[in-house]
Amino acid sequence: MKKELIALLCRKSFRFSETPAFKLVSGRMSRFYVNCKPTTLSPRGMFLTGHLMFAAIQDSGASAVGGLTFGADPIAMATAFASELKGHPVKAFSIRKDQKDHGIVKWVEGDIHHGEKVVVIDDVATTGGSTIKAIERARSEGLEVVRAVVLVDRQEGGVDNIRAHVSDTTAIITRDELVDCWKQMEK
Template identity: 85%
Template structure:
């Protein structure tokens, strides 16, 4: 499944150039561009992602999975669906970027309650900032974050930063794996 997802990401979500051509949120230029949404929102990508994330969290004791909207949302939903298919259901949740200012004011939406063990996920980690924000907001709502799982680690310090907040943090796919596929597998670039 992982190799198939790497190929799918290379076809739909990854760009690579020899010279820095892609502007990042930070403003700096990069040789790599990763936008997982075309992959995580397609049927096959959703299937592969959900199963791989579920396998990576299966032994965590978590009852729910989610992260900062919008990057984590399709991954959380796919993981919850895959978990039900495997007979070990975990719920999905979403963490808002801005706090709701009406009704019940909260950061987290979903079927989760304070004290529950959860896994925080994200589609891509560069510096880890959005994942760390999700971890902090989940904890502010009383959730116990037991693991962080990133779909694609850009290998630019993000995982190390995330581990300062959750020691049990892992990535499913690395930038190096995407570059290797991009350069060596016919038909993906």
């Protein structure tokens, strides 16, 4: 499954240039561009991502998986769906970028309650800032973050930065794996 997901990401979500050609959120230019949404929102990508993410979290003891909207949302939903298929249901949740100012004011949406063990996920980690923000907001809502998992590690320090907040942090796919796939596809 992982090899197939890497190939799908290469076709739908990854771009590579020998010189820095892609502007990142930080404003910095990069040789690599990763936008997982075309993959995670496709039927096959959702299937593969959900199963691989579930495999990465199933031994965590967590009852729910989620992260900062919008990057984590399709992955969390796919993971919850795969977990039900596997007979070990894990709920999905979403963390807002901006706090609601009406109704019940909270950061986290979903069938989730104070004290639950959760895994915070993200689609891509560069510096890890979005994932760290999600971890902080989950904790502020009384959730116990037991693991963090990113789908793609750009290998620019993000996973290590996240690990400073959640020691059990991992990535499913690395930038190097995507570059290797991209180079094979270019031949």
